[in-house]
Amino acid sequence: MKGLHRLPPLLGLGLVAALLVLPFSGNAYLTTFAFTVLIAYILGQSWDWVAGEMGYVNLGHYAFYGIGAYAFAIVLVGGSPFWLAFVAALGVTAVAARLLAVPLFRLHGDYFAFASLALLPLLEVLAYNLTPITRGADGIVLPVAQVLQPAYLIALAVCVVTFVVTLRIHGARFGYALKSIRNDEQVAETVGVRIAPVKRRVLVLSSLFGAAAGALQAWQMSYIDPATVFGLNVALAPIAMVLFAGSGLRYGPLIGVLLLASMQQWLLVSVKGFQATLYGATLLLIGRFMPGGFLRAKWVRRVPGLAEFGREHHEHATASAMQAPGQAGGELPLPTLQVAGERPLIELQGVRMQFGGNVAVNDVSLSIRAGEIVGLIGPNGSGKTTLFNCISRVYTPTAGRVLFDGQDLADLGRDGIARLGVGRTYQIPRPFSDLTVQENIAIPLMFGANPLSPRDALREARAFVDYAELGPRLYDRADALSVQEKKALEFARALACRPRLLLVDEVASGLTPAEVRRFVEHIRHVRDRYGITVIWVEHIFSALEQVVDRVIALEQGVLIADGPLDAVVRNERVLATYLGAAATAPQASAPPLLIRGVA
Numbered sequence: 001m002k003g004l005h006r007l008p009p010l011l012g013l014g015l016v017a018a019l020l021v022l023p024f025s026g027n028a029y030l031t032t033f034a035f036t037v038l039i040a041y042i043l044g045q046s047w048d049w050v051a052g053e054m055g056y057v058n059l060g061h062y063a064f065y066g067i068g069a070y071a072f073a074i075v076l077v078g079g080s081p082f083w084l085a086f087v088a089a090l091g092v093t094a095v096a097a098r099l100l101a102v103p104l105f106r107l108h109g110d111y112f113a114f115a116s117l118a119l120l121p122l123l124e125v126l127a128y129n130l131t132p133i134t135r136g137a138d139g140i141v142l143p144v145a146q147v148l149q150p151a152y153l154i155a156l157a158v159c160v161v162t163f164v165v166t167l168r169i170h171g172a173r174f175g176y177a178l179k180s181i182r183n184d185e186q187v188a189e190t191v192g193v194r195i196a197p198v199k200r201r202v203l204v205l206s207s208l209f210g211a212a213a214g215a216l217q218a219w220q221m222s223y224i225d226p227a228t229v230f231g232l233n234v235a236l237a238p239i240a241m242v243l244f245a246g247s248g249l250r251y252g253p254l255i256g257v258l259l260l261a262s263m264q265q266w267l268l269v270s271v272k273g274f275q276a277t278l279y280g281a282t283l284l285l286i287g288r289f290m291p292g293g294f295l296r297a298k299w300v301r302r303v304p305g306l307a308e309f310g311r312e313h314h315e316h317a318t319a320s321a322m323q324a325p326g327q328a329g330g331e332l333p334l335p336t337l338q339v340a341g342e343r344p345l346i347e348l349q350g351v352r353m354q355f356g357g358n359v360a361v362n363d364v365s366l367s368i369r370a371g372e373i374v375g376l377i378g379p380n381g382s383g384k385t386t387l388f389n390c391i392s393r394v395y396t397p398t399a400g401r402v403l404f405d406g407q408d409l410a411d412l413g414r415d416g417i418a419r420l421g422v423g424r425t426y427q428i429p430r431p432f433s434d435l436t437v438q439e440n441i442a443i444p445l446m447f448g449a450n451p452l453s454p455r456d457a458l459r460e461a462r463a464f465v466d467y468a469e470l471g472p473r474l475y476d477r478a479d480a481l482s483v484q485e486k487k488a489l490e491f492a493r494a495l496a497c498r499p500r501l502l503l504v505d506e507v508a509s510g511l512t513p514a515e516v517r518r519f520v521e522h523i524r525h526v527r528d529r530y531g532i533t534v535i536w537v538e539h540i541f542s543a544l545e546q547v548v549d550r551v552i553a554l555e556q557g558v559l560i561a562d563g564p565l566d567a568v569v570r571n572e573r574v575l576a577t578y579l580g581a582a583a584t585a586p587q588a589s590a591p592p593l594l595i596r597g598v599a
């Protein structure tokens with residue numbers, strides 16, 4: 001319904017206005033309750049930047065609340081004014097978060113979640129035992145003063161800032177870096193995203209808001225001890241509130257905190273004795289029947305107005321992108337590279353990749369000139385994909401050197417190699433699943449050698465989308481595409497890396513003959529028009545035949561042939577690899593390896 005998209009911001013403004021007058025109403029009970037809700041929102045939303053946006057479930061977020069509370073209390077009790085103590089709390093917590101980021105981000109998934117959770121008991125024990133600083137189990141009593149009103153107003157201001165930061169993150173390059181990490185951090189790196197600094201920055205950012213919440217609550221309560229600021233029983237409540245409504249949604253943390261905090265308070269007052277059971281049961285039911293939070297439930301989608309609160313990020317982005325003028329059709333916005341001369345663009349010198357006793361790539365040396373299209377063939381398991389992974393640094397070769405335009409790639413990370421000009425696809429497509437087709441392609445444009453703003457990148461992405469014939473799917477999520485469409489999307493995303501070298505891994509398998517022909521035309525076009533060098537892993541020889549300058553064959557990681565396709569398919573070793581004993585039989589020696597239909 002028209003105009004309903006304005007409902008959330010209008011209600012939000014109304015809410016802020018009501019909250020602004022509340023502390024002047026004289027109702028201390030309501031003001032104290034609203035204060036705890038504000039603190040919970042700051043904690044829940046700042047947690048969601050790391051969890052919902054980046055996909056790292058930081059169960060120890062409350063540790064930043066505790067560190068902030070302690071730093072604030074210690075400085076305030078030392079005689080400093082409020083603002084100095086507040087700034088000290090933020091500073092100490094940010095330093096702690098920066099240090100903790102180093103060990104924590106060595107871990108992924110459940111390991112990260114459990115390691116972060118372990119911070120809470122660890123810090124609680126520290127707070128109990130560092131008695132000279134923390135006063136141990138006695139806790140710290142802050143100077144008693146009537147601070148509810150100022151603490152409340154500052155908390156409200158921090159809440160507004162928290163929400164504005166959330167909006168800013170959603171549309172910024174930083175936000176897209178987070179979303180790409182959430183989807184597939186290895187792929188994010190191979191399209192140019194420098195993931196390590198992004199992870200550190202978001203943890204420090206979220207810690208600052210956690211610390212602000214801790215400092216304000218310590219100020220308002222006038223007392224802290226280890227159990228109240230690091231206790232597991234309180235630490236997970238803000239996280240549960242976010243999960244209740246929907247992590248990763250613009251309004252999820254806000255609505256989750258408002259509803260669950262109100263329910264908690266109501267249960268506390270009216271259902272004495274059972275409140276914890278009922279609270280837990282509600283969360284379990286939501287988890288069971290509406291995973292992803294109730295705002296993502298199908299029935300919410302059907303309720304006009306309410307649906308606005310459950311919109312995924314890409315739906316907000318799509319709404320604004322639809323108003324932006326597109327740059328569709330025609331040529332790709334790519335530079336035209338010089339391909340003249342015999343200069344090698346990529347050179348492998350004795351590259352070896354070993355997984356335990358399995359040698360996947362065995363001392364491979366080869367050289368490919370700028371502007372060549374080279375087919376890479378070999379039976380299943382012969383090391384083709386592993387060779388690609390050695391070039392794009394998904395794997396660090398066990399031995400040997402990879403030189404790109406004369407530069408040793410050993411010193412570069414995956415993102416650096418992408419920025420140097422290596423784009424790739426994956427045998428099993430790995431798009432950023434919960435982003436749209438347009439966003440998938442815009443990400444390399446935002447993080448490549450000449451990074452564009454999100455707005456420009458989204459606009460420029462349209463040309464690549466059209467090139468891949470995915471125009472009608474521009475605003476669809478990548479996980480809604482068919483396998484073939486995902487392959488086309490990956491090809492377009494690799495081109496959006498503005499590559500000098502394109503690594504194409506079995507893109508044609510499963511395509512109809514007409515689609516294979518169109519794809520071959522694309523490969524030829526990007527080389528002829530833009531000078532892009534291509535290495536194409538493919539089992540469909542009839543496709544390779546139409547476009548490659550030469551072919552390299554691998555067998556059990558060893559390079560066994562390198563030359564024109566018709567010579568390679570007559571090579572005895574290649575024949576034996578593909579046809580086994582039949583190749584050595586007298587009748588099989590005459591005809592070359594079938595070019596059409598060999599798989």
Ligand SMILES: Nc1ncnc2c1ncn2[C@@H]1O[C@H](COP(=O)(O)OP(=O)(O)OP(=O)(O)O)[C@@H](O)[C@H]1O
Nearest residue numbers: 355358360378379380381382383384385386387427
């Ligand atoms: N991460 C890994 N850990 C252990 N072994 C691996 C790993 N990656 C690849 N291998 C092994 O390396 C060998 C080469 O695999 P690779 O995927 O490179 O072959 P391929 O030629 O691309 O095969 P296909 O045509 O089936 O894709 C296989 O024996 C595979 O099991």
